[in-house]
Amino acid sequence: MTAMVEARSVCKAYGGVEVLKGVNLTVERGEVTCLIGPSGSGKSTLLRCVNHLEKHDAGELRVDGELVGYEYRDGKLYELNDRQICAERSQIGMVFQRFNLFAHLTVLENITLGQVKVKGRSTDEARLKARELLARVGLDAKERSYPSQLSGGQQQRVAIARALAMEPKLMLFDEPTSALDPELVGEVLDVMKDLARTGMTMMVVTHEMNFAREVADTVYFLDAGVIEESGDPKVVLTQPQSERLKMFLSKVL
Amino acid sequence: MTTNGDAPLKVVPVRHIGRWISGGVALLVIAMIVHTIFSKLPTGQYACSGAKPNRLCHAKTEWRFSWDIIRHYFFTSEILHGVVLTLLLTVLAMAIGIVIGLVLAVMRLSPNRLLSATAWTYTWFFRGTPVYVQILLWYNISAIYPQLSLGVPFTSIAFWHVSAVTLFDPFRAALVALALNEGAYMSEIARAGIISVDEGQIEAASAIGLTRRQTLGLVVVPQAMRVIIPPTGNEIISMLKTSSLASAISVVETLGAATNIYSANYEVIPLLLTASLWYLFWTTVLSSGQFYVERYFARGSLRSPPPTPLQRLRHDAIGIAGKFRTTRGLEVAR
Numbered sequence: 010m011t012a013m014v015e016a017r018s019v020c021k022a023y024g025g026v027e028v029l030k031g032v033n034l035t036v037e038r039g040e041v042t043c044l045i046g047p048s049g050s051g052k053s054t055l056l057r058c059v060n061h062l063e064k065h066d067a068g069e070l071r072v073d074g075e076l077v078g079y080e081y082r083d084g085k086l087y088e089l090n091d092r093q094i095c096a097e098r099s100q101i102g103m104v105f106q107r108f109n110l111f112a113h114l115t116v117l118e119n120i121t122l123g124q125v126k127v128k129g130r131s132t133d134e135a136r137l138k139a140r141e142l143l144a145r146v147g148l149d150a151k152e153r154s155y156p157s158q159l160s161g162g163q164q165q166r167v168a169i170a171r172a173l174a175m176e177p178k179l180m181l182f183d184e185p186t187s188a189l190d191p192e193l194v195g196e197v198l199d200v201m202k203d204l205a206r207t208g209m210t211m212m213v214v215t216h217e218m219n220f221a222r223e224v225a226d227t228v229y230f231l232d233a234g235v236i237e238e239s240g241d242p243k244v245v246l247t248q249p250q251s252e253r254l255k256m257f258l259s260k261v262l
Numbered sequence: 263m264t265t266n267g268d269a270p271l272k273v274v275p276v277r278h279i280g281r282w283i284s285g286g287v288a289l290l291v292i293a294m295i296v297h298t299i300f301s302k303l304p305t306g307q308y309a310c311s312g313a314k315p316n317r318l319c320h321a322k323t324e325w326r327f328s329w330d331i332i333r334h335y336f337f338t339s340e341i342l343h344g345v346v347l348t349l350l351l352t353v354l355a356m357a358i359g360i361v362i363g364l365v366l367a368v369m370r371l372s373p374n375r376l377l378s379a380t381a382w383t384y385t386w387f388f389r390g391t392p393v394y395v396q397i398l399l400w401y402n403i404s405a406i407y408p409q410l411s412l413g414v415p416f417t418s419i420a421f422w423h424v425s426a427v428t429l430f431d432p433f434r435a436a437l438v439a440l441a442l443n444e445g446a447y448m449s450e451i452a453r454a455g456i457i458s459v460d461e462g463q464i465e466a467a468s469a470i471g472l473t474r475r476q477t478l479g480l481v482v483v484p485q486a487m488r489v490i491i492p493p494t495g496n497e498i499i500s501m502l503k504t505s506s507l508a509s510a511i512s513v514v515e516t517l518g519a520a521t522n523i524y525s526a527n528y529e530v531i532p533l534l535l536t537a538s539l540w541y542l543f544w545t546t547v548l549s550s551g552q553f554y555v556e557r558y559f560a561r562g563s564l565r566s567p568p569p570t571p572l573q574r575l576r577h578d579a580i581g582i583a584g585k586f587r588t589t590r591g592l593e594v595a596r
Contacts, residue, residue, distance in 0.1 A: 062465055091474055099471025109466035113484045113561065123470035126480065155561065168466075175470055 011074040013038045013179055013210045014059060019068035021054055028054045030234035031068065036179075036227075041211045043221040043242065046231035047257055052214045055231070056181050059212065060101040061094055072101065073178060099127045102172030106184040108164040110156035110171070116143070117152040120171045128175065135174070142170040146200050162193030166200055173204075180204065182213040218262055222246055230254050301326050331532035332539070335523065344519030345540050351437060351505040351515060356498050358441035363448020368478070370453050381449065388446035394507050396443055400435040401511040436508035444501060451493045455486030487559040495552030499545050506537075516540050 014036035021029040028051045036042045044052040057063040058070060061078045070077040079086045111119050120139035124130045143149045146166040156164050165185055186194040198220050205211060205224050215221060221228050221242050228242040232253045238245055249255045302323035310319040335341055369381035404426035411423030459482050467477040509518035520537040524530045
């Protein structure tokens with residue numbers, strides 16, 4: 010069985026600035042992986058490369074054994090077209106720091122849009138699934154609300170339900186609690202913990218060290234585009250080896 | 263609730279003397295204008311009755327604004343026909359203009375440089391020349407393109423052709439000119455709307471697997487509408503009036519009908535006023551329509567939509583009634 014995510018010397022530069030300098034990482038199926046590190050360390054970029062929101066420049070990136078954004082045929086790499094990339098992405102859920110719920114759609118419509126337009130489900134089927142997921146994130150009473158009428162925590166829970174509605178094999182979380190008021194962080198983390206318990210493979214960019222310690226199977230510490238340290242969070246977060254991680258932990262803990 | 267069970271305290275509102283004075287001045291000016299609009303002028307003629315020596319004479323007068331003549335012409339078939347043509351030109355030119363504008367806006371934002379440059383050049387040309395000149399150009403297009411044909415480019419093979427004179431009759435020439443010109447303005451409006459949509463919305467749409475086209479149609483454009491609608495409303499209202507330029511190439515729309523009539527009977531002012539009143543009427547209709555369309559597309563972005571004029575009127579009426587009820591006041595805890 011291949012790993013869910015496999016990165017081999019992945020590089021990415023923005024206009025000459027190297028953000029990822031050869032990152033190696035493996036996410037096993039059913040595992041929760043947390044990416045930690047100072048801002049600008051490349052952890053969000055790495056996450057966005059996994060579902061091809063950003064194109065990596067060099068290295069090999071595989072999700073579920075398949076190359077991301079390319080196809081390997083007759084000794085050449087062929088770039089995938091829009092439709093093929095969309096098909097790849099529809100199997101990877103993503104939750105953003107700023108929620109990014111569709112502002113013109115109600116909560117229910119937010120969750121049914123992808124199911125109907127991408128998965129080709131009927132509206133009734135999609136609604137049924139959406140209501141089931143809303144109940145799971147504790148928001149079944151809010152299906153008619155617009156995102157602007159919800160608190161940040163509620164919006165993020167809807168965003169998680171929207172991603173889950175596509176029945177992804179992998180969930181990506183890009184600092185899901187960083188834009189939230191402190192008292193709302195817990196409700197989102199609870200939903201994520203529940204999700205981890207169901208065996209969902211998750212990659213989480215986070216500053217919540219407690220979450221990483223409690224939930225993650227593996228934690229990766231990125232700094233300046235390279236992975237400095239990785240391993241069991243109970244070891245990495247309590248007995249940091251490198252000076253950089255020691256300094257980082259002293260600031261966030 | 264008062265803590266000691268006393269009667270509620272009376273609240274004395276702040277007196278705004280300046281507001282009262284400026285309000286009074288405004289009211290006076292309005293009264294003067296309304297008075298002149300509905301005043302009469304002496305005609306210089308006299309009407310007399312009875313025989314000498316008891317003969318009574320008084321100066322004849324007529325409405326300054328010739329209301330009787332306006333009323334006479336307001337619903338004549340020629341004017342009504344012109345009004346229909348004005349509406350037809352406005353609706354068709356706007357419909358075509360909006361489609362052209364959306365296509366151009368998407369082209370402008372395309373990563374393909376050739377497409378975006380083409381869209382930019384279109385806007386440059388059609389915004390850079392007066393619409394009046396464009397109407398005259400399309401009307402006389404047969405001078406440079408006598409025949410239009412459909413066939414293989416750069417060969418003489420043609421499957422179908424038409425003479426430009428028959429294709430561009432006055433109405434169609436005006437319609438094409440107005441629509442193409444409008445397309446240039448609408449493209450800028452649509453572009454502003456599209457770039458106003460948060461990048462995160464597009465990323466979220468991509469992340470659930472929507473294609474680029476689906477993202478544009480299902481996520482970006484519906485949200486861009488909130489920004490696009492208000493200036494588009496202005497454009498429609500502006501088009502309603504700009505369409506009067508078509509009268510220059512003998513399209514008998516509202517103004518054309520009015521000028522046709524007054525060139526025969528010299529009632530210039532009453533007929534120009536008749537045309538103006540028709541334009542004002544449709545402008546009013548369009549503005550109120552715009553309000554409700556804006557309200558619809560603002561859903562999701564406002565926690566509570568703005569009140570409709572009726573709701574506001576009701577609210578004002580309650581407020582004014584409240585001012586006269588002197589016993590009404592806040593209850594202050596003492």
